[in-house]
Amino acid sequence: MIDLIIFASLLALGYFFGRMAETRHYKSIIKREKALARIPVLATKIPDLSIKPQHTILVTGSVVISVDYFKRFLAGLRNIIGGRVKSYESLVDRARREAILRMKEQARVKGANLIFNVKLETSSISQGRGIGSVEVLAYGTAFID
Amino acid sequence: MDYSNPQIPEGINTSKEHPLKEFFLLTIGIFGTLAIALFILGVLADKLAHYLPYSIEQDAELFVTGTRDKDQPIVRYLQDLADKISAVQNLPEDMKIKIHYANDDVVNAYATLGGNVVLFRGLLEKIPNENALTMVMAHEIAHIKHRHPIRNFGSGVVIGLVATLISGSLGDNITGRAIGTTSAITSFSFSRDHETEADETAIQSVKAIYGHLAGASELFLIFKELEGLDLTPEILSTHPETESRLRLIKQQSSQNDNKTTPLPEEFQNWLYLQE
Numbered sequence: 565m566i567d568l569i570i571f572a573s574l575l576a577l578g579y580f581f582g583r584m585a586e587t588r589h590y591k592s593i594i595k596r597e598k599a600l601a602r603i604p605v606l607a608t609k610i611p612d613l614s615i616k617p618q619h620t621i622l623v624t625g626s627v628v629i630s631v632d633y634f635k636r637f638l639a640g641l642r643n644i645i646g647g648r649v650k651s652y653e654s655l656v657d658r659a660r661r662e663a664i665l666r667m668k669e670q671a672r673v674k675g676a677n678l679i680f681n682v683k684l685e686t687s688s689i690s691q692g693r694g695i696g697s698v699e700v701l702a703y704g705t706a707f708i709d
Numbered sequence: 710m711d712y713s714n715p716q717i718p719e720g721i722n723t724s725k726e727h728p729l730k731e732f733f734l735l736t737i738g739i740f741g742t743l744a745i746a747l748f749i750l751g752v753l754a755d756k757l758a759h760y761l762p763y764s765i766e767q768d769a770e771l772f773v774t775g776t777r778d779k780d781q782p783i784v785r786y787l788q789d790l791a792d793k794i795s796a797v798q799n800l801p802e803d804m805k806i807k808i809h810y811a812n813d814d815v816v817n818a819y820a821t822l823g824g825n826v827v828l829f830r831g832l833l834e835k836i837p838n839e840n841a842l843t844m845v846m847a848h849e850i851a852h853i854k855h856r857h858p859i860r861n862f863g864s865g866v867v868i869g870l871v872a873t874l875i876s877g878s879l880g881d882n883i884t885g886r887a888i889g890t891t892s893a894i895t896s897f898s899f900s901r902d903h904e905t906e907a908d909e910t911a912i913q914s915v916k917a918i919y920g921h922l923a924g925a926s927e928l929f930l931i932f933k934e935l936e937g938l939d940l941t942p943e944i945l946s947t948h949p950e951t952e953s954r955l956r957l958i959k960q961q962s963s964q965n966d967n968k969t970t971p972l973p974e975e976f977q978n979w980l981y982l983q984e
Contacts (some may be wrong), residue, residue, distance in 0.1 A: 567890065
Protein backbone atom coordinates (compact mmCIF):
# COMPACT_ATOMS: atom_id res chain seq x y z
CA MET A 565 0.00 0.00 0.00
CA ILE A 566 2.67 2.49 1.07
CA ASP A 567 4.67 1.45 -1.98
CA LEU A 568 1.80 2.28 -4.24
CA ILE A 569 1.28 5.67 -2.62
CA ILE A 570 4.95 6.53 -3.12
CA PHE A 571 4.81 5.36 -6.71
CA ALA A 572 1.66 7.37 -7.46
CA SER A 573 3.12 10.45 -5.74
CA LEU A 574 6.29 10.24 -7.79
CA LEU A 575 4.26 9.91 -10.96
CA ALA A 576 2.08 12.86 -9.99
CA LEU A 577 5.09 14.97 -9.01
CA GLY A 578 6.81 14.08 -12.26
CA TYR A 579 3.74 14.89 -14.27
CA PHE A 580 2.89 18.25 -12.69
CA PHE A 581 6.39 19.64 -12.34
CA GLY A 582 7.58 18.16 -15.62
CA ARG A 583 4.65 19.58 -17.50
CA MET A 584 4.96 22.95 -15.82
CA ALA A 585 8.65 23.14 -16.67
CA GLU A 586 8.02 22.06 -20.24
CA THR A 587 5.26 24.58 -20.89
CA ARG A 588 7.34 27.36 -19.40
CA HIS A 589 10.42 26.32 -21.34
CA TYR A 590 8.59 26.20 -24.67
CA LYS A 591 7.20 29.68 -24.07
CA SER A 592 10.66 31.01 -23.38
CA ILE A 593 12.16 29.16 -26.38
CA ILE A 594 9.61 30.56 -28.81
CA LYS A 595 10.05 34.06 -27.44
CA ARG A 596 13.86 33.98 -27.63
CA GLU A 597 13.85 32.35 -31.06
CA LYS A 598 11.88 35.32 -32.37
CA ALA A 599 14.23 37.76 -30.68
CA LEU A 600 17.34 36.10 -32.14
CA ALA A 601 15.85 35.41 -35.58
CA ARG A 602 18.10 38.06 -37.11
CA ILE A 603 21.15 35.80 -36.61
CA PRO A 604 20.74 32.98 -39.14
CA VAL A 605 22.16 29.60 -38.26
CA LEU A 606 23.51 27.57 -41.18
CA ALA A 607 24.80 24.06 -41.53
CA THR A 608 26.77 24.94 -44.67
CA LYS A 609 30.52 24.54 -44.42
CA ILE A 610 31.43 26.96 -47.17
CA PRO A 611 29.86 30.41 -47.01
CA ASP A 612 29.14 32.54 -50.06
CA LEU A 613 32.35 34.06 -51.29
CA SER A 614 30.90 37.57 -51.22
CA ILE A 615 30.85 37.37 -47.42
CA LYS A 616 34.13 38.59 -46.06
CA PRO A 617 33.99 38.76 -42.28
CA GLN A 618 36.55 40.75 -40.29
CA HIS A 619 37.13 37.72 -38.16
CA THR A 620 35.45 34.52 -37.04
CA ILE A 621 35.10 32.81 -33.66
CA LEU A 622 33.82 29.53 -32.33
CA VAL A 623 30.51 29.81 -30.52
CA THR A 624 28.99 27.03 -28.46
CA GLY A 625 25.85 26.41 -26.48
CA SER A 626 25.06 23.38 -24.41
CA VAL A 627 22.20 22.31 -22.21
CA VAL A 628 21.39 19.37 -19.96
CA ILE A 629 17.76 18.53 -19.34
CA SER A 630 16.54 15.81 -17.03
CA VAL A 631 13.70 13.52 -17.75
CA ASP A 632 10.96 13.34 -15.10
CA TYR A 633 9.49 10.25 -13.43
CA PHE A 634 6.31 10.45 -15.46
CA LYS A 635 8.14 10.63 -18.80
CA ARG A 636 10.39 7.80 -17.77
CA PHE A 637 7.43 5.62 -16.82
CA LEU A 638 5.80 6.29 -20.20
CA ALA A 639 9.06 5.56 -22.01
CA GLY A 640 9.41 2.33 -20.02
CA LEU A 641 6.00 1.20 -21.21
CA ARG A 642 6.85 2.21 -24.79
CA ASN A 643 9.90 0.03 -24.37
CA ILE A 644 7.60 -2.99 -24.14
CA ILE A 645 5.25 -2.37 -27.02
CA GLY A 646 7.25 -0.04 -29.24
CA GLY A 647 6.14 3.08 -31.11
CA ARG A 648 7.01 6.76 -30.89
CA VAL A 649 8.45 7.65 -27.51
CA LYS A 650 6.43 10.86 -27.48
CA SER A 651 7.37 11.67 -23.91
CA TYR A 652 11.04 11.94 -24.92
CA GLU A 653 10.50 13.69 -28.24
CA SER A 654 9.55 16.98 -26.63
CA LEU A 655 12.44 16.64 -24.20
CA VAL A 656 15.05 16.29 -26.96
CA ASP A 657 13.35 18.95 -29.06
CA ARG A 658 13.63 21.41 -26.18
CA ALA A 659 17.26 20.53 -25.59
CA ARG A 660 18.23 21.03 -29.24
CA ARG A 661 16.49 24.37 -29.52
CA GLU A 662 17.82 25.59 -26.20
CA ALA A 663 21.39 24.67 -27.16
CA ILE A 664 21.08 26.57 -30.43
CA LEU A 665 19.62 29.54 -28.59
CA ARG A 666 22.49 29.63 -26.12
CA MET A 667 24.97 29.47 -28.98
CA LYS A 668 23.15 32.32 -30.76
CA GLU A 669 23.10 34.33 -27.56
CA GLN A 670 26.86 33.99 -27.34
CA ALA A 671 27.16 35.10 -30.97
CA ARG A 672 24.94 38.11 -30.30
CA VAL A 673 27.11 39.20 -27.38
CA LYS A 674 30.17 38.97 -29.62
CA GLY A 675 28.42 41.10 -32.22
CA ALA A 676 28.11 38.37 -34.87
CA ASN A 677 25.33 38.29 -37.42
CA LEU A 678 25.77 34.83 -38.94
CA ILE A 679 26.73 31.38 -37.67
CA PHE A 680 28.16 28.91 -40.13
CA ASN A 681 28.94 25.21 -40.04
CA VAL A 682 26.64 24.53 -37.14
CA LYS A 683 26.72 21.05 -35.67
CA LEU A 684 24.75 19.39 -32.92
CA GLU A 685 25.91 16.65 -30.61
CA THR A 686 23.64 14.71 -28.32
CA SER A 687 24.67 12.52 -25.47
CA SER A 688 22.77 10.70 -22.80
CA ILE A 689 24.18 11.27 -19.35
CA SER A 690 24.68 8.06 -17.33
CA GLN A 691 23.56 5.93 -20.29
CA GLY A 692 20.06 5.42 -19.01
CA ARG A 693 21.17 4.08 -15.64
CA GLY A 694 20.13 6.05 -12.63
CA ILE A 695 19.63 9.65 -13.65
CA GLY A 696 18.23 9.96 -17.15
CA SER A 697 19.34 13.26 -18.63
CA VAL A 698 20.08 14.40 -22.13
CA GLU A 699 22.84 16.80 -23.13
CA VAL A 700 22.83 18.68 -26.39
CA LEU A 701 25.79 20.72 -27.55
CA ALA A 702 25.54 23.11 -30.48
CA TYR A 703 28.61 24.73 -31.97
CA GLY A 704 29.48 26.73 -35.06
CA THR A 705 31.58 29.48 -36.52
CA ALA A 706 30.30 32.99 -35.91
CA PHE A 707 31.12 35.68 -38.48
CA ILE A 708 31.85 39.06 -37.06
CA ASP A 709 31.97 42.13 -39.35
CA MET B 710 24.11 36.93 -50.59
CA ASP B 711 21.46 37.18 -47.89
CA TYR B 712 21.06 34.31 -45.44
CA SER B 713 18.00 33.77 -43.28
CA ASN B 714 16.24 31.03 -41.35
CA PRO B 715 12.57 30.41 -42.04
CA GLN B 716 10.28 30.18 -39.03
CA ILE B 717 9.61 26.51 -38.49
CA PRO B 718 6.05 25.71 -37.40
CA GLU B 719 5.63 24.12 -33.97
CA GLY B 720 4.71 20.47 -33.51
CA ILE B 721 6.81 18.86 -36.22
CA ASN B 722 9.18 17.07 -33.91
CA THR B 723 6.79 16.68 -31.02
CA SER B 724 3.33 15.30 -30.52
CA LYS B 725 0.32 17.47 -29.79
CA GLU B 726 -1.40 14.58 -28.02
CA HIS B 727 -1.99 15.08 -24.31
CA PRO B 728 0.51 12.95 -22.34
CA LEU B 729 -2.21 11.74 -19.98
CA LYS B 730 -4.04 10.14 -22.90
CA GLU B 731 -0.97 8.10 -23.73
CA PHE B 732 -0.49 7.35 -20.04
CA PHE B 733 -3.96 5.89 -19.57
CA LEU B 734 -3.93 3.95 -22.83
CA LEU B 735 -0.55 2.40 -22.08
CA THR B 736 -1.12 1.63 -18.39
CA ILE B 737 -4.57 0.16 -18.88
CA GLY B 738 -3.49 -1.76 -21.96
CA ILE B 739 -0.25 -3.20 -20.61
CA PHE B 740 -1.11 -3.76 -16.97
CA GLY B 741 -4.66 -4.85 -17.75
CA THR B 742 -3.35 -7.50 -20.13
CA LEU B 743 -0.71 -8.52 -17.61
CA ALA B 744 -3.26 -8.78 -14.79
CA ILE B 745 -5.54 -10.92 -16.95
CA ALA B 746 -2.65 -13.20 -17.96
CA LEU B 747 -1.47 -13.54 -14.36
CA PHE B 748 -5.01 -14.17 -13.21
CA ILE B 749 -5.46 -17.00 -15.71
CA LEU B 750 -2.14 -18.52 -14.62
CA GLY B 751 -3.22 -18.14 -11.01
CA VAL B 752 -6.54 -19.87 -11.66
CA LEU B 753 -4.73 -22.74 -13.36
CA ALA B 754 -2.26 -23.09 -10.49
CA ASP B 755 -5.05 -22.81 -7.95
CA LYS B 756 -7.06 -25.54 -9.68
CA LEU B 757 -4.07 -27.80 -10.20
CA ALA B 758 -2.88 -27.45 -6.61
CA HIS B 759 -6.20 -28.92 -5.58
CA TYR B 760 -5.21 -32.20 -7.23
CA LEU B 761 -2.01 -32.56 -5.24
CA PRO B 762 -2.59 -35.36 -2.73
CA TYR B 763 -2.87 -34.13 0.84
CA SER B 764 -0.08 -36.50 1.88
CA ILE B 765 2.42 -34.18 0.15
CA GLU B 766 1.51 -31.45 2.62
CA GLN B 767 1.81 -33.86 5.53
CA ASP B 768 5.24 -35.04 4.45
CA ALA B 769 6.58 -31.51 4.11
CA GLU B 770 8.83 -30.66 7.03
CA LEU B 771 7.56 -27.33 8.16
CA PHE B 772 8.57 -25.16 11.01
CA VAL B 773 5.40 -23.95 12.65
CA THR B 774 5.54 -21.53 15.55
CA GLY B 775 3.77 -22.17 18.87
CA THR B 776 3.44 -25.15 21.17
CA ARG B 777 1.57 -28.44 20.73
CA ASP B 778 2.35 -29.57 24.26
CA LYS B 779 -0.67 -31.57 25.41
CA ASP B 780 0.19 -30.84 29.06
CA GLN B 781 -0.92 -27.27 28.52
CA PRO B 782 -4.66 -26.97 29.22
CA ILE B 783 -5.01 -24.29 26.52
CA VAL B 784 -3.62 -26.66 23.86
CA ARG B 785 -5.90 -29.52 25.04
CA TYR B 786 -8.94 -27.25 25.06
CA LEU B 787 -8.23 -25.77 21.60
CA GLN B 788 -7.45 -29.19 20.12
CA ASP B 789 -10.73 -30.65 21.48
CA LEU B 790 -12.62 -27.75 19.96
CA ALA B 791 -10.75 -28.23 16.67
CA ASP B 792 -11.67 -31.92 16.61
CA LYS B 793 -15.31 -31.03 17.21
CA ILE B 794 -15.23 -28.52 14.32
CA SER B 795 -13.39 -31.00 12.05
CA ALA B 796 -16.17 -33.52 12.64
CA VAL B 797 -18.83 -30.95 11.73
CA GLN B 798 -16.93 -29.89 8.60
CA ASN B 799 -16.59 -33.55 7.49
CA LEU B 800 -12.85 -33.33 6.95
CA PRO B 801 -11.41 -36.31 5.07
CA GLU B 802 -9.97 -39.13 7.17
CA ASP B 803 -6.33 -38.14 6.61
CA MET B 804 -6.85 -34.42 7.16
CA LYS B 805 -5.92 -34.00 10.80
CA ILE B 806 -5.93 -30.52 12.30
CA LYS B 807 -2.89 -29.77 14.45
CA ILE B 808 -3.43 -26.85 16.80
CA HIS B 809 -0.44 -24.71 17.79
CA TYR B 810 -0.71 -22.12 20.53
CA ALA B 811 1.70 -19.19 20.39
CA ASN B 812 2.17 -17.18 23.58
CA ASP B 813 2.61 -13.88 21.75
CA ASP B 814 0.90 -10.48 21.57
CA VAL B 815 0.13 -10.78 17.86
CA VAL B 816 -3.59 -10.48 17.22
CA ASN B 817 -3.77 -13.20 14.60
CA ALA B 818 -4.52 -16.79 13.71
CA TYR B 819 -3.54 -18.63 10.57
CA ALA B 820 -3.71 -21.97 8.86
CA THR B 821 -0.79 -23.35 6.92
CA LEU B 822 0.28 -26.44 5.00
CA GLY B 823 -0.17 -29.86 6.59
CA GLY B 824 -3.27 -28.99 8.62
CA ASN B 825 -1.35 -26.76 11.02
CA VAL B 826 -3.38 -24.00 12.65
CA VAL B 827 -1.66 -21.38 14.79
CA LEU B 828 -3.57 -19.29 17.32
CA PHE B 829 -1.90 -16.35 19.05
CA ARG B 830 -2.49 -15.19 22.62
CA GLY B 831 -3.08 -11.63 21.39
CA LEU B 832 -6.19 -12.76 19.53
CA LEU B 833 -7.46 -15.24 22.14
CA GLU B 834 -7.29 -12.57 24.86
CA LYS B 835 -9.80 -10.53 22.96
CA ILE B 836 -12.27 -13.37 22.38
CA PRO B 837 -15.41 -12.86 24.48
CA ASN B 838 -17.06 -16.29 24.25
CA GLU B 839 -16.74 -19.79 22.88
CA ASN B 840 -18.93 -19.02 19.90
CA ALA B 841 -16.51 -16.38 18.66
CA LEU B 842 -13.58 -18.73 19.27
CA THR B 843 -15.36 -21.44 17.29
CA MET B 844 -15.87 -18.94 14.48
CA VAL B 845 -12.12 -18.17 14.34
CA MET B 846 -11.12 -21.80 14.47
CA ALA B 847 -13.80 -22.94 12.05
CA HIS B 848 -12.56 -20.25 9.65
CA GLU B 849 -8.96 -21.49 9.86
CA ILE B 850 -10.01 -25.15 9.64
CA ALA B 851 -12.14 -24.28 6.61
CA HIS B 852 -8.96 -22.95 4.95
CA ILE B 853 -7.44 -26.42 5.46
CA LYS B 854 -10.61 -28.16 4.29
CA HIS B 855 -10.61 -26.19 1.05
CA ARG B 856 -6.84 -26.69 0.68
CA HIS B 857 -6.28 -22.91 0.64
CA PRO B 858 -2.67 -22.97 1.94
CA ILE B 859 -1.38 -25.08 -0.93
CA ARG B 860 -3.60 -23.31 -3.47
CA ASN B 861 -2.33 -19.92 -2.27
CA PHE B 862 1.16 -21.26 -2.44
CA GLY B 863 0.62 -22.54 -5.99
CA SER B 864 -0.96 -19.40 -7.40
CA GLY B 865 1.38 -17.16 -5.41
CA VAL B 866 4.49 -18.89 -6.73
CA VAL B 867 3.29 -18.93 -10.33
CA ILE B 868 2.15 -15.29 -10.34
CA GLY B 869 5.23 -14.11 -8.46
CA LEU B 870 7.61 -16.07 -10.66
CA VAL B 871 6.13 -14.87 -13.94
CA ALA B 872 5.98 -11.27 -12.73
CA THR B 873 9.59 -11.43 -11.55
CA LEU B 874 10.72 -12.96 -14.83
CA ILE B 875 9.01 -10.22 -16.82
CA SER B 876 10.22 -7.33 -14.71
CA GLY B 877 13.69 -8.88 -14.49
CA SER B 878 14.08 -9.22 -18.24
CA LEU B 879 12.89 -5.65 -18.79
CA GLY B 880 15.65 -4.33 -16.58
CA ASP B 881 13.68 -1.16 -15.92
CA ASN B 882 13.08 -0.19 -12.31
CA ILE B 883 9.97 1.88 -12.74
CA THR B 884 8.11 -0.59 -14.94
CA GLY B 885 9.34 -3.46 -12.76
CA ARG B 886 7.81 -1.83 -9.74
CA ALA B 887 4.49 -1.39 -11.47
CA ILE B 888 4.53 -5.02 -12.58
CA GLY B 889 5.19 -6.08 -8.97
CA THR B 890 2.14 -4.14 -7.82
CA THR B 891 0.01 -5.67 -10.56
CA SER B 892 1.02 -9.16 -9.48
CA ALA B 893 0.31 -8.38 -5.82
CA ILE B 894 -3.14 -7.06 -6.64
CA THR B 895 -3.85 -10.18 -8.70
CA SER B 896 -2.71 -12.46 -5.87
CA PHE B 897 -4.87 -10.58 -3.38
CA SER B 898 -7.98 -11.35 -5.38
CA PHE B 899 -7.34 -15.08 -4.82
CA SER B 900 -6.75 -14.51 -1.15
CA ARG B 901 -10.03 -12.59 -0.78
CA ASP B 902 -11.98 -15.34 -2.53
CA HIS B 903 -10.49 -17.88 -0.14
CA GLU B 904 -11.35 -15.77 2.89
CA THR B 905 -14.97 -15.48 1.78
CA GLU B 906 -15.15 -19.22 1.15
CA ALA B 907 -13.68 -19.92 4.60
CA ASP B 908 -16.14 -17.48 6.22
CA GLU B 909 -19.06 -19.26 4.59
CA THR B 910 -17.92 -22.69 5.75
CA ALA B 911 -17.18 -21.35 9.23
CA ILE B 912 -20.69 -19.89 9.52
CA GLN B 913 -22.18 -23.26 8.62
CA SER B 914 -19.98 -24.96 11.25
CA VAL B 915 -20.95 -22.53 14.01
CA LYS B 916 -24.60 -23.03 13.09
CA ALA B 917 -24.20 -26.81 13.17
CA ILE B 918 -22.53 -26.77 16.59
CA TYR B 919 -24.64 -24.20 18.46
CA GLY B 920 -27.78 -24.07 16.35
CA HIS B 921 -27.45 -20.29 16.00
CA LEU B 922 -24.93 -17.62 15.06
CA ALA B 923 -24.94 -15.52 18.21
CA GLY B 924 -21.41 -14.41 19.08
CA ALA B 925 -19.97 -15.26 15.68
CA SER B 926 -19.99 -11.68 14.50
CA GLU B 927 -18.16 -10.46 17.61
CA LEU B 928 -14.95 -11.69 16.08
CA PHE B 929 -15.31 -9.27 13.18
CA LEU B 930 -16.22 -6.47 15.54
CA ILE B 931 -12.80 -7.03 17.11
CA PHE B 932 -11.19 -6.82 13.67
CA LYS B 933 -13.09 -3.66 12.92
CA GLU B 934 -11.81 -2.07 16.08
CA LEU B 935 -8.27 -3.10 15.17
CA GLU B 936 -8.56 -1.70 11.66
CA GLY B 937 -9.36 1.68 13.15
CA LEU B 938 -8.52 4.27 10.56
CA ASP B 939 -7.01 1.86 8.09
CA LEU B 940 -8.30 3.11 4.75
CA THR B 941 -6.73 0.48 2.52
CA PRO B 942 -9.19 -0.15 -0.30
CA GLU B 943 -10.38 -3.74 -0.69
CA ILE B 944 -8.51 -4.24 -3.96
CA LEU B 945 -5.19 -3.73 -2.14
CA SER B 946 -6.05 -6.05 0.73
CA THR B 947 -5.69 -9.78 1.23
CA HIS B 948 -8.97 -9.89 3.16
CA PRO B 949 -12.47 -8.77 2.20
CA GLU B 950 -13.76 -5.68 3.98
CA THR B 951 -14.95 -6.45 7.50
CA GLU B 952 -18.29 -4.82 6.69
CA SER B 953 -19.03 -7.34 3.96
CA ARG B 954 -17.95 -10.21 6.22
CA LEU B 955 -20.31 -8.99 8.93
CA ARG B 956 -23.08 -8.77 6.35
CA LEU B 957 -22.53 -12.40 5.48
CA ILE B 958 -23.21 -13.41 9.09
CA LYS B 959 -26.22 -11.12 9.34
CA GLN B 960 -27.76 -12.69 6.25
CA GLN B 961 -27.42 -16.14 7.78
CA SER B 962 -28.62 -15.48 11.31
CA SER B 963 -32.37 -15.52 11.92
CA GLN B 964 -32.75 -14.23 15.48
CA ASN B 965 -30.40 -12.49 17.85
CA ASP B 966 -31.73 -13.43 21.30
CA ASN B 967 -29.76 -16.67 21.53
CA LYS B 968 -27.35 -17.05 24.40
CA THR B 969 -23.65 -17.42 23.74
CA THR B 970 -21.62 -20.20 25.37
CA PRO B 971 -19.04 -18.83 27.81
CA LEU B 972 -15.38 -19.76 27.62
CA PRO B 973 -14.02 -22.01 30.41
CA GLU B 974 -13.45 -20.02 33.59
CA GLU B 975 -9.74 -20.69 33.59
CA PHE B 976 -9.33 -19.68 29.95
CA GLN B 977 -7.55 -16.35 30.53
CA ASN B 978 -5.12 -18.05 32.94
CA TRP B 979 -4.39 -20.83 30.51
CA LEU B 980 -3.24 -18.28 27.94
CA TYR B 981 -0.11 -17.67 30.03
CA LEU B 982 1.48 -21.06 29.67
CA GLN B 983 2.09 -23.14 32.78
CA GLU B 984 5.59 -24.12 33.80
